[in-house]
Amino acid sequence: MVIMAQNxxxxxxxxxxxDITLNKPDDFVAFIVNDYLQKNKFVMSDWNGEPxxxxxxxxxxxxxxLKWSYAGGVFHLEAWLKGTAGGEWDLDGFVGIAMKKPxxxxxxxxxxxxxxxxxQQNTASAQNGAAPQSGPVQQGNVPPQSAPGxxxxxxxxxxxxxxxxxxIPVRTTDNxxxxxxxxxLGILSVALGIFVPLLGVILGIIGIxxxxxxxGSSKASMAKAGKVLSIIGICISAAGWLLNIVLTVALF
Numbered sequence: 001m002v003i004m005a006q007n008x009x010x011x012x013x014x015x016x017x018x019d020i021t022l023n024k025p026d027d028f029v030a031f032i033v034n035d036y037l038q039k040n041k042f043v044m045s046d047w048n049g050e051p052x053x054x055x056x057x058x059x060x061x062x063x064x065x066l067k068w069s070y071a072g073g074v075f076h077l078e079a080w081l082k083g084t085a086g087g088e089w090d091l092d093g094f095v096g097i098a099m100k101k102p103x104x105x106x107x108x109x110x111x112x113x114x115x116x117x118x119x120q121q122n123t124a125s126a127q128n129g130a131a132p133q134s135g136p137v138q139q140g141n142v143p144p145q146s147a148p149g150x151x152x153x154x155x156x157x158x159x160x161x162x163x164x165x166x167x168i169p170v171r172t173t174d175n176x177x178x179x180x181x182x183x184x185l186g187i188l189s190v191a192l193g194i195f196v197p198l199l200g201v202i203l204g205i206i207g208i209x210x211x212x213x214x215x216g217s218s219k220a221s222m223a224k225a226g227k228v229l230s231i232i233g234i235c236i237s238a239a240g241w242l243l244n245i246v247l248t249v250a251l252f
Contacts (some may be wrong), residue, residue: 010065015080016091016104022114023073026222028170029114033068035172036110039216042066048086058082060234061209075114079107098202102178102209109173119168179214182207182226188234193240204230 022029036042037053045054051252052065063082068075081099083089088097138201185207193200207230215225 014083014088014090014106015078018077018079018107018111020075020114021073022070022075024118026070029070029075032114032170032172033110036106036113037066039173040213041104041216048141056099056209056212060205061212062096064099064103072143076108078167079103085168093220098205099209100206102206106173106175106178106213113171113173116171118170175213175217176219177214178210179217179219179223181224182211182214182223182230185210185228186226186229186233188207189230189235193233193237197241197244200233200240204234204237207233 022047040055042053042055042064044054047054047065051067054063055066056062056064065082065088067078070076079091081089081091081096081103083096089100091100091102091107168212185203189200189207190202192203207226211223211230214220214226217223
């Protein structure tokens with residue numbers, strides 16, 4: 001859904017808005033969202049006096065903004081791009097598609113992860129009356145186990161002699177695919193920018209966006225290589241474009 005309004009300064013507000021009924025624990029939602037923000041390099045910033053998370057840059061990618069809240073089991077998110085003349089762009093439409101499409105795709109991955117089923121406490125722990133499990137961890141991370149001890153040792157005890165609750169493994173946003181895409185687009189940007197400058201610029205911009213997302217994954221080095229190649233591709237494309245203009249003027 002897209003909302004459009006005008007704030008008190010007269011700036012047009014156009015935002016991508018999403019509301020999802022989750023009915024999940026607050027700490028789970030906060031963990032998943034904070035993980036997404038960290039992996040996608042969002043930082044707390046300010047938008048016309050309104051607190052919001054921001055990512056990107058003001059030169060190539062443009063600035064991306066995000067606000068979220070969770071109350072009554074409903075997750076609410078607002079996302080937008082910094083448009084021309086200080087306005088807002090929603091995430092639909094052709095204008096700015098090179099920035100809009102990757103951003104919207106990453107948000108859709110976030111929505112999917114938020115709606116996952118949370119693993120339930122194992123039967124044995126439930127029968128022993130253990131406290132509900134809390135503190136989710138990323139899927140694939142194994143909670144530390146107690147080191148082997150002398151015979152008769154017991155696991156750490158929580159309140160009233162009960163075993164301490166163990167972290168729950170959950171699925172989080174995975175940006176390794178973005179790192180791979182960044183590398184591929186970087187290579188294409190360099191190769192095609194020589195012959196089709198406009199295409200090289202577009203691929204380079206998307207490659208830089210994907211590289212930023214992938215830099216927070218396990219393939220950070222691949223994302224870095226993709227970013228470097230994308231920048232080189234943009235430079236080659238710009239140089240080719242300028243050369244074509246100069247040659248055209250010289251001939252005519």
